[in-house]
Amino acid sequence: MKPLVKIVPPLRIIGVLLLALTGCRKELCYTHDEHSYSVKTHVKADWEQEWERTYYVDWEEVWREEWPREYDEFRPDPGTGIRALVYTDGKMSESNLEQEGGRLHMSEGTHTLLFYNNNTEYIVFDEVASSATATATTRTRTRSNFTTLHEGERTITPPDMLYGAFVREYTAEKTLEAVSLPVEMRPLTYSYLIRYRFASGQQYVAQARGALAGMAEKVYLQDGHTDGTSATLLFDCKVDEIGCTALLQSFGVPDYSYTDGYTTDQTNKSYVLSLEVQLKNGKKLDYTFDVSRMVQAQPRGGVIQVTDIVVSDEDGQEGGSGGFDVDVDGWGDQIDIPLPLG
Template sequence: MKRYINPLMGVLLVMMLAGCRKDLCYNHDEHAMTVKFNAVASWICEWEDCGVHDWSQEWNSSWSRQYDEFRPEPAEGIRAVVYSGDKVQESNIDSEGGRVHMPEGTNTILFYNNDTEYIVFDQGSSSATATATTRTRTRSGFMVMHEGERTITPPDMLYSEYIEEHYAEKTLEPVDVPVNMHPLTYSYLVRYRFKSGLQYVLRAQGALAGMAEKVYLHDGHTDAAAATILFDCEVDEIGCTAVIQSFGVPDFSVSDGYLTDQTDKRYTLNLKVQLKNGKEIDYEFDVTEEMKEQPRGGILHVTDIVVNEEDGQQGSGGFDPDVDDWGDVIDVPLPIN
């Protein structure tokens, strides 16, 4: 009997090996019945939204730069966070999309770009509580503008998408799911224009107080927490200019607008200039009405700033304009193993 069984077993084994193609054998998961969620990403690259002004239509050609110059680029990669009951699973995929690993059944999925530098994420145990903020930034000699507000660096460009409920089934072929990445940070073009004395200005810095400190990743709304954004300016022949990114204003929802009464809310814009003789001068501007009309990006324009001749021409006192002592300090905590 053994003489017949052993050769038969050998023939069957050869047939099995011949019928199993090498590419299938090395990719069992790809060709097996598994959950194959394939994210197909697209990017909404807007720099301002929800304002009273439609700046794309109202753009002033005398501003030398074009509206579309301020549009952000798509991010370099995406992180997908899958919430399955009390379990959380992460995947990193390309900017065009890719395979997102998840268990069979009902899942909630949160997407955001994973190429930020200053963003600080707090995912929590629930997609509804996941937030993003930015790092603390301090400036030597900075005078507090709004009591109790943390001073922060402008956040990086942040996008997100949220799928509240997706039922994942095991399939043989990938299931393509569109993922539209929406911006959560918006830009403000800040223009400081001088009436006189610009020739005395060496460098400039700015701050914008009253802005949202954090944003909720699942729907883009901000709560009441406010912070002061510190930023640098460029000095040119007509004044000082900055483009700063922000989560927008506090207590704002994309779908519902302002969530609380804004009567007593205020926003303050600061400009600090260092003159060529070493003297420093601070200016403050109430931009409350402009900000309330531009909750997520827009234009802040202040004019008629004056540096008087007495300030501009007084002795330098040994000031060396090549010594840069204006560097801000950004709090970047280091991991400790």
């Protein structure tokens, strides 16, 4: 019988076998995108949760302690996700990212980047083919028997909370490691706390709604500025034991730039606030207020308060103790919701 011969494989064969069993080394796995030379830009989003900007009044500094809600309670929530628009050589592509950001897919080269939150309901985006013309507006809202406050203005529903960010020039390069791109998502809509206070007759009020005329109809996503187009915002109010209150979101005032402030003469610019109340006996009363000075001093959110509103006993007790019908005809608003064709 011949003796057994132990065969030792060459070291090169052992190395190949080990590589096959353990997987490829990072620098050799060029077929795997995460290990290859490719564009690996990862957006890291930070959300600036401001509900108003200081212009004339610093509300955060002078907030009144006796008010029932704290200043920080009005801070908006971050968006639940991000829409990313990538502009390259006159062409645009879009993708969606998580709230915290994520990998932004694009080719090697120089791009312009535009971001906004993708969880809005009433916002309408327009002219997004170019970052310079991309705007956000909101839907038309009509109210039966509504008395026009500003002739020719479109009446609209208040916009959702909108954030945006813009990167004018970003050069994407192929790398082995991920490249972080910090992005600050800044508010493009702001809130006005509107307070109606009664001198007498508050006890007769069952329901209320308001309107604010002269506000910006749209905002430019690139830098948050507004042009001269104005609109009237229609909104509902909460009735309590001391008056009526609304937290109204808007694009701010027309003709305003973050870098330059007002871009036109505001001397003759007017803003009108209205209040319509439905009394418990079913009667409707309307009030209007010139709030031009208050709004001009607060171009991006703030507090608007009107006082000394009176509901007379004669109005409040008219018709006896008839009940209030919440479904009374003409009280509900109508919102124009575009439907897809085809």
